[in-house]
Amino acid sequence: MNAALPSSALAPDPAPAPRRQVPPALLAALRERFGDRCSTAAAVRDQHGRDESPYPLTPPDAVVFCESTQDVADAVALASAHAVPVIPFGVGSSLEGHLLAVQGGISLDLGRMTRIVAVNPEDLTVTVQAGVTREQLNREIRDTGLFFPIDPGANASLGGMAATRASGTNAVRYGTMRENVLGLQVVTATGEVIQTGTRAKKSAAGYDLTRLFVGSEGTLGVMTEITLKLYPLPEAVSAAVCHFPSIDAAVRTTIQIIQMGVPIARCELLDAHAIRAVNAHSKLSLREAPMLLMEFHGSPAGVQEQAQTVQAIASDCGGEAFEWASTPEARTRLWTARHQAYFAALQTRPGCRCLSTDTCVPISALAESINASVAEAEAAGLPYWIVGHVGDGNFHLSYLLDPDSPAEVATAERLSEQMVRRAIRLQGTCTGEHGIGLHKMGYLVEEAGPAAVALMRSIKQALDPKNIMNPGKVLAP
Amino acid sequence: MNAALPSSALAPDPAPAPRRQVPPALLAALRERFGDRCSTAAAVRDQHGRDESPYPLTPPDAVVFCESTQDVADAVALASAHAVPVIPFGVGSSLEGHLLAVQGGISLDLGRMTRIVAVNPEDLTVTVQAGVTREQLNREIRDTGLFFPIDPGANASLGGMAATRASGTNAVRYGTMRENVLGLQVVTATGEVIQTGTRAKKSAAGYDLTRLFVGSEGTLGVMTEITLKLYPLPEAVSAAVCHFPSIDAAVRTTIQIIQMGVPIARCELLDAHAIRAVNAHSKLSLREAPMLLMEFHGSPAGVQEQAQTVQAIASDCGGEAFEWASTPEARTRLWTARHQAYFAALQTRPGCRCLSTDTCVPISALAESINASVAEAEAAGLPYWIVGHVGDGNFHLSYLLDPDSPAEVATAERLSEQMVRRAIRLQGTCTGEHGIGLHKMGYLVEEAGPAAVALMRSIKQALDPKNIMNPGKVLAP
Numbered sequence: 031m032n033a034a035l036p037s038s039a040l041a042p043d044p045a046p047a048p049r050r051q052v053p054p055a056l057l058a059a060l061r062e063r064f065g066d067r068c069s070t071a072a073a074v075r076d077q078h079g080r081d082e083s084p085y086p087l088t089p090p091d092a093v094v095f096c097e098s099t100q101d102v103a104d105a106v107a108l109a110s111a112h113a114v115p116v117i118p119f120g121v122g123s124s125l126e127g128h129l130l131a132v133q134g135g136i137s138l139d140l141g142r143m144t145r146i147v148a149v150n151p152e153d154l155t156v157t158v159q160a161g162v163t164r165e166q167l168n169r170e171i172r173d174t175g176l177f178f179p180i181d182p183g184a185n186a187s188l189g190g191m192a193a194t195r196a197s198g199t200n201a202v203r204y205g206t207m208r209e210n211v212l213g214l215q216v217v218t219a220t221g222e223v224i225q226t227g228t229r230a231k232k233s234a235a236g237y238d239l240t241r242l243f244v245g246s247e248g249t250l251g252v253m254t255e256i257t258l259k260l261y262p263l264p265e266a267v268s269a270a271v272c273h274f275p276s277i278d279a280a281v282r283t284t285i286q287i288i289q290m291g292v293p294i295a296r297c298e299l300l301d302a303h304a305i306r307a308v309n310a311h312s313k314l315s316l317r318e319a320p321m322l323l324m325e326f327h328g329s330p331a332g333v334q335e336q337a338q339t340v341q342a343i344a345s346d347c348g349g350e351a352f353e354w355a356s357t358p359e360a361r362t363r364l365w366t367a368r369h370q371a372y373f374a375a376l377q378t379r380p381g382c383r384c385l386s387t388d389t390c391v392p393i394s395a396l397a398e399s400i401n402a403s404v405a406e407a408e409a410a411g412l413p414y415w416i417v418g419h420v421g422d423g424n425f426h427l428s429y430l431l432d433p434d435s436p437a438e439v440a441t442a443e444r445l446s447e448q449m450v451r452r453a454i455r456l457q458g459t460c461t462g463e464h465g466i467g468l469h470k471m472g473y474l475v476e477e478a479g480p481a482a483v484a485l486m487r488s489i490k491q492a493l494d495p496k497n498i499m500n501p502g503k504v505l506a507p
Numbered sequence: 508m509n510a511a512l513p514s515s516a517l518a519p520d521p522a523p524a525p526r527r528q529v530p531p532a533l534l535a536a537l538r539e540r541f542g543d544r545c546s547t548a549a550a551v552r553d554q555h556g557r558d559e560s561p562y563p564l565t566p567p568d569a570v571v572f573c574e575s576t577q578d579v580a581d582a583v584a585l586a587s588a589h590a591v592p593v594i595p596f597g598v599g600s601s602l603e604g605h606l607l608a609v610q611g612g613i614s615l616d617l618g619r620m621t622r623i624v625a626v627n628p629e630d631l632t633v634t635v636q637a638g639v640t641r642e643q644l645n646r647e648i649r650d651t652g653l654f655f656p657i658d659p660g661a662n663a664s665l666g667g668m669a670a671t672r673a674s675g676t677n678a679v680r681y682g683t684m685r686e687n688v689l690g691l692q693v694v695t696a697t698g699e700v701i702q703t704g705t706r707a708k709k710s711a712a713g714y715d716l717t718r719l720f721v722g723s724e725g726t727l728g729v730m731t732e733i734t735l736k737l738y739p740l741p742e743a744v745s746a747a748v749c750h751f752p753s754i755d756a757a758v759r760t761t762i763q764i765i766q767m768g769v770p771i772a773r774c775e776l777l778d779a780h781a782i783r784a785v786n787a788h789s790k791l792s793l794r795e796a797p798m799l800l801m802e803f804h805g806s807p808a809g810v811q812e813q814a815q816t817v818q819a820i821a822s823d824c825g826g827e828a829f830e831w832a833s834t835p836e837a838r839t840r841l842w843t844a845r846h847q848a849y850f851a852a853l854q855t856r857p858g859c860r861c862l863s864t865d866t867c868v869p870i871s872a873l874a875e876s877i878n879a880s881v882a883e884a885e886a887a888g889l890p891y892w893i894v895g896h897v898g899d900g901n902f903h904l905s906y907l908l909d910p911d912s913p914a915e916v917a918t919a920e921r922l923s924e925q926m927v928r929r930a931i932r933l934q935g936t937c938t939g940e941h942g943i944g945l946h947k948m949g950y951l952v953e954e955a956g957p958a959a960v961a962l963m964r965s966i967k968q969a970l971d972p973k974n975i976m977n978p979g980k981v982l983a984p
Contacts, residue, residue: 152766152871195711206709208718209686224959230867231899232683233936234672234722236943236951236981237963241685241718245711262768289629291739331808390707394629422708459710466713474713482701485970486714492969493962504713 042085042127042468047507049134052091056112060094060136063104067095078117078137081124082184082372084383084433085468090117090131095139099215099223099254102138106252106498107221109136113496118248120161120187124194125386126467128247132502138252140189146170147255155212155229157257160189167258176260179204179295182463183369189253194465195245199368202288202421203295203327204261206463211244215255219494229257242489247465248500250493264295264327268337269361270352272344277301277320277404277416281397283340283347284322284420288393290343292336296325297421301404304371304415311374312367322349322420323368325361368417375415375430382413382430385442389453390424390462399456403427403449410441424462451476471506519562519604519945524984526611529568533589537571537613540581544572555594555614558601559661559849561860561910562945567594567608572616576692576700576731579615583729583975584698586613590973595725597638597664601671602863603944605724609979615729617666623647624732632689632706634734637666644735653737656681656772659940660846666730671942672722676845679765679898680772680804681738683940688721692732696971706734719966724942725977727970741772741804745814746838747829749821754778754797754881754893758874760817760824761799761897765870767820769813773802774898778881781848781892788851789844799826799897800845802838845894852892852907859890859907862919866930867901867939876933880904880926887918901939928953948983 060068069075070092079089091114094105109116115135122129131137143159144166150156151174158167165185167178182191182198190196192214197206204210213227216239226239243250274280280299287294300308302318309316324340326333341352355361367374376384391399400416407414407427418425427449429442450460450473460466460473475483487505490497501507537545546552547569556566568591571582586593592612599606608614620636621643627633628651635644642662644655659668659675667673669691674683681687690704693716703716720727751757757776764771777785779795786793801817803810818829832838844851853861868876877893884891884904895902904926906919927937927950937943937950952960964982967974978984 150869150871152762153869154766155869195709195715197709201709205686208709208715209682218958218962222958224962225956226959228931228936228954229869229934230901230930230936230939231870232672232674232678232685232867232901232939234674234865234938234940234942235936235947235954236722236960237727237966238672238685238715238718238722239955239959239962241715242966245713245715250714262766285629289631289739329809329812331812332806335806335808388711390709392627392630392632392706393708394627424707424709453707454705457706459705459707459712461711462707462709463711465711470712477705477712478716479702481695481699482703482716483713485695485701485716488969489714489719489966492965 042132043472044506046132046502050114052114052134053112056108056114057092059108060092060105063108064094069093078119078129078139079131081122081127081129083125083127083467084385085127085130088130088132090137091134093137093139095142097142099217102217102252102254103221103223105136105138106217106219109498110220110496113498115498115501116252117500118189118193118252120190121163121185123184123186123190124467125464126469128194128465128467128500128503130468132468140187143254149174150229151176153229154260155257156260157255158188159255160253161187163187164191171260175263177263178258178260180207180210188256188258192244192253192256193246193248195463197419197463199296199298199419201419202297203293207244208241210259211240211256212259213257214240214243214253216243216251216253218251219496219499227257247467247504249490249504250499266330266333267325267327268333269325269355269364270337271316272322272349272352273317274320274347274349278397278401279348280320280322281400281420283344283349285393285396286343287340288421290339292339294324294336294340294421295327298323298368299416299418299420299425301416304375304417307374307378307415308367308371311370311377314367323364371417375428379413379430381432383433384428384430385446386426386428387446387449388426388461388464389449389458390422391453391456391458393423395456395458396420396423399453400425402452406445406448410445412438412441422462423458466504468503471504519609520949521983523609523979527591529591529611530589533585533591534569536585537569537582540585541571546570555596555606555616556608558599558604558606560602560604560944561862562604562607565607565609567614568611570614570616572619574619576694579694579729579731580698580700582613582615583694583696586975587697587973590975592975592978593729594977595666595670595729597667598640598662600661600663600667601944602941603946605671605942605944605977605980607945609945617664620731626651627706628653630706631737632734633737634732635665636732637730638664640664641668648737652740654740655735655737657684657687665733665735669721669730669733670723670725672940674896674940676773676775676896678896679774680770684721685718687736688717688733689736690734691717691720691730693720693728693730695728696973696976704734724944724981726967726981727976743807743810744802744804745810746802746832746841747814748793748841749799749826749829750794751797751826755874755878756825757797757799758877758897760821760826762870762873763820764817765898767816769816771801771813771817771898772804775800775845776893776895776897776902777848778893781852781894784851784855784892785844785848788847788854791844800841848894852905856890856907858909860910861905861907862923863903863905864923864926865903865938865941866926866935867899868930868933868935870900872933872935873897873900876930877902879929883922883925887922889915889918899939900935943981945980948981
């Protein structure tokens with residue numbers, strides 16, 4: 031095992047390859063090029079050696095604060111010359127250990143690349159630097175009457191969101207980063223700058239490099255600029271909560287909403303544990319029973335039509351009357367509470383860490399997937415909570431565990447593995463939106479099969495022959 | 508030049524690499540494995556040596572009629588052993604020469620692989636063999652209340668549609684094959700069978716192999732099964748035509764429809780030349796003036812709301828009153844006429860061939876793109892006609908030319924080149940939906956840049972080191 035990893039029962043799987051040497055000549059060259067924007071201070075390295083995943087601190091050898099594409103290109107070219115890993119870093123909100131320097135190397139902090147490069151409201155597109163966060167973007171384009179819907183909860187950077195193929199609450203209507211990135215500027219493993227895609231809405235010109243980089247988790251190149259689709263702010267927005275006698279009833283409601291083709295904008299499940307946590311954290315008084323938190327976008331008549339359809343379905347499934355959050359303030363309060371569920375849940379068990387699952391299944395399999403997972407978690411007795419983008423068949427059952435208890439870690443791992451294997455058997459995926467990162471590399475092989483993973487590996491080898499782009503993630507060393 | 512190519516002024520660009528030898532041992536092995544499903548008859552080879560492109564007949568050395576994935580895998584494995592090209596063949600509706608055996612080799616006819624493998628109406632998904640056509644699919648799933656919207660006009664095979672990242676009239680609302688393929692079964696260049704994607708609506712598991720194969724034009728592998736998204740048949744459908752005093756007025760209407768976010772299902776432009784041709788061919792009496800042919804999908808109230816908004820925009824731009832096609836029969840008649848525009852136009856000039864352009868630009872640039880192209884075509888005096896999926900910024904200005912007239916061919920090539928360069932300058936693409944094929948390989952380099960094309964080439968080299976998968980297309984030899 032790696033000496034740099036503090037002891038913990040939670041560790042990447044499989045064990046990472048050893049850290050590589052960072053030669054003094056590389057550090058000297060980086061210092062010469064970047065001055066005090068290249069740091070080896072312990073505090074800075076530590077800050078870049080963790081993310082929101084439960085894995086132990088694993089700092090890089092140095093951090094370079096990039097302010098331009100040229101900075102990124104130069105840093106990568108230098109790292110490439112010395113065959114040293116580079117790890118792109120946005121705001122550090124990864125849940126899967128993407129930012130940990132498991133083989134050492136240089137963290138490229140893109141957090142200063144926060145320029146909106148071009149807004150084209152008449153084309154419903156925007157081009158941003160990779161360090162722009164989704165909240166910044168929506169603030170800066172507010173007066174165009176447009177918005178960017180993808181919302182993974184965290185105020186993530188758009189580079190990070192593209193790298194993990196993020197989605198979140200609005201994806202049921204607007205799609206994921208896969209559907210909403212039109213083009214990219216990418217620094218390749220040799221430090222070359224390429225452009226993928228165009229600003230046209232569609233294209234049949236050559237291999238889809240855009241979608242190859244989206245979701246590649248920093249392992250094929252560093253995205254420096256991202257061109258995104260925007261959407262007109264809906265004329266009318268309504269949000270409502272609806273409580274159900276059981277998780278199953280809420281899930282059955284969701285399945286029918288989707289099967290009927292209702293263009294619902296958000297359809298989120300919270301279980302009683304999650305509601306208890308957000309009530310305490312956000313000073314709300316929601317009933318502690320399984321709940322759907324829904325939002326409808328459209329014309330006033332369209333929103334009303336959708337809401338009526340959904341109310342009828344919910345009522346058939348045993349749901350209570352809708353409680354409407356009709357003012358923007360009331361809506362914001364609900365969604366903020368939802369977005370803080372992760373931190374709210376962590377606070378319910380001081381000192382705990384959270385192992386979050388992320389399976390996604392075809393919608394008809396959602397009830398089986400959730401019900402069996404809940405039964406297993408209940409039987410195991412480990413504290414857990416559920417939130418879910420159930421409209422997409424995606425939910426997060428998260429275990430709250432003592433990271434120093436091998437027994438609890440083993441239980442959580444076993445439960446998670448059962449969930450993943452069930453999801454794969456149901457023709458779903460081990461990760462709907464968080465990515466493979468450090469811990470699901472074995473599941474990727476189970477899901478995609480060895481031949482498909484070998485093909486991924488041959489692409490990695492072709493694009494990054496020195497294996498310097500965020501090594502040790504996605505594909506097992 | 509290649510001796511097998513009949514003389515014509517229209518030829519692939521650049522000149523193809525020489526045909527490779529097909530050793531008798533390979534033909535013997537194919538005959539042993541496939542019996543009379545392996546044919547070297549001239550008529551069969553000729554039938555597989557052309558498509559709807561204007562390029563001269565270029566037959567393969569043999570044709571294998573595949574009936575299963577195993578057939579494909581075995582044929583590819585044999586071809587690989589002899590380093591002989593394989594060219595997947597669906598129904599032959601390519602417009603870009605994808606099916607021509609420019610380096611010789613084996614045509615793999617998938618036209619007998621027409622099985623619907625699995626319909627999952629409750630998940631809005633279907634899995635089909637690659638030879639299923641879109642019309643067959645929609646016929647066979649009719650009683651589920653669902654449909655597959657992607658409609659490139661031709662009754663193409665779904666394998667061919669996926670291979671070229673096809674789209675067509677419904678893409679403005681439902682997206683292209685890029686957005687609508689969930690997963691694939693693919694035979695790789697070594698004859699191995701892999702599965703990409705899952706039936707889950709979204710996934711963040713590893714590299715997006717699905718979208719890498721979609722649009723790869725048979726150059727990375729042979730798709731044998733395709734899992735697609737389906738959509739509930741809309742409760743209400745209305746179609747209307749609206750005539751305009753100029754192409755510009757129709758285009759300005761379109762731009763405003765898109766910018767306002769109206770979820771229009773189809774928004775097609777036909778110019779007076781196209782209408783004249785379809786009137787003659789389909790015995791219609793549409794006014795021979797620029798026209799938008801539109802369709803609205805939704806609830807009855809939603810459709811009415813959309814139509815009112817669009818009528819107001821059209822009227823502001825000088826459009827005449829809508830003429831409604833409210834019965835299914837009237838709608839079918841209009842769309843059939845639209846779909847036959849290509850053949851209708853060919854008939855207006857006996858013996859001619861059609862060089863079809865396919866640029867796609869950001870919607871705000873559509874007026875400039877079309878207006879300048881029309882002015883150039885008028886000035887050149889070559890017969891032309893326009894249809895366009897203008898809601899997506901994509902249109903086809905097609906020249907009707909005498910293939911034996913080097914002057915006409917040169918004029919059409921020059922006009923086409925001007926259009927493509929303008930589209931690229933406007934941050935658009937040389938091909939919205941037809942693909943690169945034989946003739947746009949140079950344009951791909953201009954559009955994507957040499958470094959991005961070099962990266963595509965390294966992927967091709969990694970996945971197909973013997974260059975046997977439909978060689979000579981997409982990436983110049």
